[in-house]
Amino acid sequence: MTQRPTLLSVTDLRVGFPDGPKGRETLHAVRDVSFDLAEGEVLALVGESGAGKSLTARVLLGMAPPAARTSGSVRFRGRELLGASRSGYAGLWGRHVAFVPQDALSVLSPVHTVGDQLAAAVRSVRRTGRAEARAAAVAALDRVGIADAARRAGAYPHEFSGGMRQRAVIAMAMINEPDLVVADEPTTALDPDVQEQVLGLLASLRETTGAALLLVTHDLDVVARHADRVLVLYAGETAEHGPVERVLGRPRAPYTAGLLASLPPGEPTGSRLLPVINGSPPTLREASSSPGCAFAPRCPLAADPCRTRRPTPSEVDAGHLVSCHRLTDVPDVPTCLFQPGGNG
Amino acid sequence: MTPLLDVRDLTVRYPGRNRRSAPVRAVDGVSFEVSAGETLALVGASGSGKSSTAAAVLLLRRPDGGEVWFDGRELTALDEAALRAVRPAVQPVFQDPYGSLSPRLRIRDALAEPLRVQKRWDPVAGPARVAELLDTVGLDQRLADRRPHELSGGQCQRVGIARALASEPRLLVLDEPVSALDPSVRAGVLNLLVGLQERLGLAYLFICHDMAVVRHFAHRVAVLSSGRIARTTTARALYPTGTARPKTAVDTRKAAAT
Numbered sequence: 012m013t014q015r016p017t018l019l020s021v022t023d024l025r026v027g028f029p030d031g032p033k034g035r036e037t038l039h040a041v042r043d044v045s046f047d048l049a050e051g052e053v054l055a056l057v058g059e060s061g062a063g064k065s066l067t068a069r070v071l072l073g074m075a076p077p078a079a080r081t082s083g084s085v086r087f088r089g090r091e092l093l094g095a096s097r098s099g100y101a102g103l104w105g106r107h108v109a110f111v112p113q114d115a116l117s118v119l120s121p122v123h124t125v126g127d128q129l130a131a132a133v134r135s136v137r138r139t140g141r142a143e144a145r146a147a148a149v150a151a152l153d154r155v156g157i158a159d160a161a162r163r164a165g166a167y168p169h170e171f172s173g174g175m176r177q178r179a180v181i182a183m184a185m186i187n188e189p190d191l192v193v194a195d196e197p198t199t200a201l202d203p204d205v206q207e208q209v210l211g212l213l214a215s216l217r218e219t220t221g222a223a224l225l226l227v228t229h230d231l232d233v234v235a236r237h238a239d240r241v242l243v244l245y246a247g248e249t250a251e252h253g254p255v256e257r258v259l260g261r262p263r264a265p266y267t268a269g270l271l272a273s274l275p276p277g278e279p280t281g282s283r284l285l286p287v288i289n290g291s292p293p294t295l296r297e298a299s300s301s302p303g304c305a306f307a308p309r310c311p312l313a314a315d316p317c318r319t320r321r322p323t324p325s326e327v328d329a330g331h332l333v334s335c336h337r338l339t340d341v342p343d344v345p346t347c348l349f350q351p352g353g354n355g
Numbered sequence: 356m357t358p359l360l361d362v363r364d365l366t367v368r369y370p371g372r373n374r375r376s377a378p379v380r381a382v383d384g385v386s387f388e389v390s391a392g393e394t395l396a397l398v399g400a401s402g403s404g405k406s407s408t409a410a411a412v413l414l415l416r417r418p419d420g421g422e423v424w425f426d427g428r429e430l431t432a433l434d435e436a437a438l439r440a441v442r443p444a445v446q447p448v449f450q451d452p453y454g455s456l457s458p459r460l461r462i463r464d465a466l467a468e469p470l471r472v473q474k475r476w477d478p479v480a481g482p483a484r485v486a487e488l489l490d491t492v493g494l495d496q497r498l499a500d501r502r503p504h505e506l507s508g509g510q511c512q513r514v515g516i517a518r519a520l521a522s523e524p525r526l527l528v529l530d531e532p533v534s535a536l537d538p539s540v541r542a543g544v545l546n547l548l549v550g551l552q553e554r555l556g557l558a559y560l561f562i563c564h565d566m567a568v569v570r571h572f573a574h575r576v577a578v579l580s581s582g583r584i585a586r587t588t589t590a591r592a593l594y595p596t597g598t599a600r601p602k603t604a605v606d607t608r609k610a611a612a613t
Contacts, residue, residue: 059537060508173401202401203564229537232567235604260609273542275571277603278594283549283572285542291507351546 015049018191018223019071024083024093026063026070026247028295037080038295041067041247044083045324050190051217053224055234055255057270058244059292064227067244068193071225072110073100087191106136109184111194111213115176118183119168125152125179126164129186136187151182155212174205181213188220195227210237231274235259240330243267246298246305249324253331261343263333266306268345284351304336311348312337358388359426359558360412360526366420367407367582381407383582384421391525392552394559396569396590399579405562408579409528412560413447414438426525443473443522450531452511456503462489462514463499469521488517492547509540516547526558533568545572567603570594 024044027037041063048054056064069075071085073092085092087103112118120128129148133139139147145164152160155178168176177197184192194213198206214237217224226238234241234255242252243264251264262268269288290309298305307317316336324332335341342348367382382404389395397405411418414430423430430441449455456465466485470476489496492513503511512532519527529548533541545568551557563569569576570593578585 059539203566204400231538232604235608255608256611259605260611270539271605273539274603274605275567277567277606279591284546285571287542287546288539291509352543 015051017047018050018052018088019048019225020084020086020089021046021067021071022084022086024067024070024085025081026066026075027080028076028078029080030296038299039247040295041070041244044242044244044247044249046242046249046252048191048223048225051221051223052240053217053226053238055226055228055238055241056244057228057231057234057241059229061246061292062244063247064244065195068195068225068227072108072193073097073103074110105132105187105189107189108191108193109187109189111177111180111184111192111197113196113199115173115180116168118180119176121168124165124167125171129164129179129183132183132186147186151186152179154185154216155179155182156208157182174201174209177201177205177209178212181209181216185216185220185222189222191223191225192217193225193227196229197226198233199228199230206233213237231259231270243270246293247295248305248321249332249334250306251331251333252324253328257328257331262345263327263331263338263341264306264335265310265312265337265341265345265348268341269309269349272346272349282351286346286349287352288349289352304334310337312340357427358390360389360560361424362387362408362412362421363424364421365408365411365418365423367404367411367416368419380582382411382418385579385582385584386421387577387584387587389526389558389560391558392556393575394552394561394573396561396563396573396576397579398562398564398566398569398576399585403579404582405579406530407582409447409530409560409562413445413528414442443469444524445526445528446519446522446524447528447530448512448515448519448532450534452508452515452535453503455515456511456518458503461500461502462506465503465514466499466517466521469518473522484521488521491520491551492517493543507540508536509544512536512544513547516544516551520551524557526560528560528562530562531564532561534563534565541568548572566593 022045024041025039026041027039030036030038044067056067058064070081075081081093083093126145126148129151130144133144133147149160149164152164157163157175157178171179198209201209228234238255240253241255241258243250245266250266251258251262258267262271272286288309293305303318303320304322307313314337322334322336324334327333363386365382365385368378368380371378385408387395397408399405410416412423418431425441425445430438463485466488467476467481470481486496489499494510494513498506533544536544552559561573570590573590575587576590576593577587
């Protein structure tokens with residue numbers, strides 16, 4: 012396989028929020044996250060609610076909450092984005108980088124027709140006439156499989172079903188053929204048939220345009236179907252990062268193993284109970300104050316070093332990184348570390 | 356054995372787009388049974404009639420045709436006063452754990468509310484019952500003084516289940532109860548529901564669109580399509596047969612590694 016050029020390079024990204032008297036201290040929600048995304052590649056960011064995956068995506072897009080304190084580096088084609096001004100980002104948005112949110116209504120205006128909004132997206136990056144922009148809008152709706160696109164372009168978002176709205180948002184994201192699409196739980200609100208259609212649509216559009224995709228999701232099934240590589244976040248830190256086959260097939264981080272163990276099995280097992288990871292994720296404060304591994308309180312393998320020293324990522328295989336002190340003690344079928352529980 | 360819930364030829368219609376167009380048959384002659392201790396899953400695409408069926412079973416909406424029998428009584432023939440006596444036995448648990456709890460009520464008040472409404476609140480036994488409910492769903496007693504926004508999604512869903520249990524129901528209508536939860540949290544909530552069913556003999560009508568969850572959790576499955584039951588099968592029959600083929604997308608990618 013030829014090495015594709017790097018599109019996006021994230022190094023030691025930290026995102027924190029002010030805390031303590033006069034906000035002098037910082038509580039970190041994302042700590043030392045690094046990854047590269049090659050042209051045309053699909054990387055999934057996985058983790059539980061609060062693991063920092065959406066926040067990471069938003070920081071990359073220049074859409075961090077105003078109070079957020081960021082450090083590290085985010086380079087897009089070699090150009091540093093972290094700390095760039097709004098106008099620095101404005102040249103990227105739409106043209107090079109596009110965003111697909113979970114909730115389509117949060118990015119669509121309720122008072123303009125879908126066609127007008129798509130046409131405005133075209134005119135925001137290209138000098139074209141109204142008629143031409145309009146035609147491009149209709150063509151884009153047609154490409155995402157909206158029947159009778161010319162007529163539908165005159166409809167308002169509330170006249171679309173949930174699946175159609177998500178298609179319209181994807182049409183808008185792809186209309187200027189961006190190099191990178193960041194999708195934050197793009198199908199969580201949809202039912203499974205529509206989910207597969209929407210993800211399939213994203214995949215086929217990516218194939219024609221060659222766009223890379225950063226896919227934020229908690230659904231390992233979606234990761235298995237659509238991603239090349241996966242980065243598992245736990246409490247704002249990288250637990251495991253590598254090719255999807257390796258990470259899902261032979262997870263080395265106990266947390267990844269726990270996530271996989273908690274999925275309903277592919278065959279009948281005789282037990283109606285599922286293995287669970289005991290306990291719950293740490294709060295920001297707990298994660299910030301603990302000197303050890305953030306997962307240690309819930310980890311079946313936790314030992315002394317896990318409680319006193321934070322593990323750093325080490326490479327267990329080509330491109331497969333794991334942050335775990337006990338990594339050599341993780342069994343070959345690590346999902347067996349987890350037992351059924353949580354039934355009160 | 357007579358089933359606990361017996362739904363016969365259920366029909367639910369909604370008015371058409373305008374006066375001239377025909378009404379939409381959301382549920383069109385659906386029949387099924389659920390026994391005590393059993394889970395029947397209703398599956399189907401959006402608009403296939405799952406939620407309309409659930410609303411009719413809960414008598415939130417009177418069906419336009421057909422009968423709903425519960426524990427040997429025809430609910431569809433009862434008036435509102437008589438229904439009120441039956442309602443505690445059939446309780447819903449909804450998808451959105453935050454949306455189904457009042458943001459202003461502390462958890463202890465959210466759990467006491469069903470007892471107060473049913474005029475079963477006792478100043479001595481009541482608080483003990485609330486504590487017992489928290490315990491039953493595996494929640495820390497300290498959460499009683501919190502409000503929903505201070506809880507995680509999984510904790511909120513456990514409160515939703517505890518609230519349903521407050522009425523001492525015999526049937527729970529579970530409308531996508533784990534669809535909004537992370538996989539690791541989802542497993543814990545499903546285990547809780549399995550434990551409650553085995554301990555209390557609860558019947559579940561389980562609406563879910565995730566087939567991997569359905570075949571693991573349900574006993575039987577009714578597949579709805581355009582308001583009708585296309586087929587009813589055992590959950591076990593939904594597992595792919597043969598040993599050669601990987602069973603899930605995750606398994607397929609795992610297999611690619613070796």
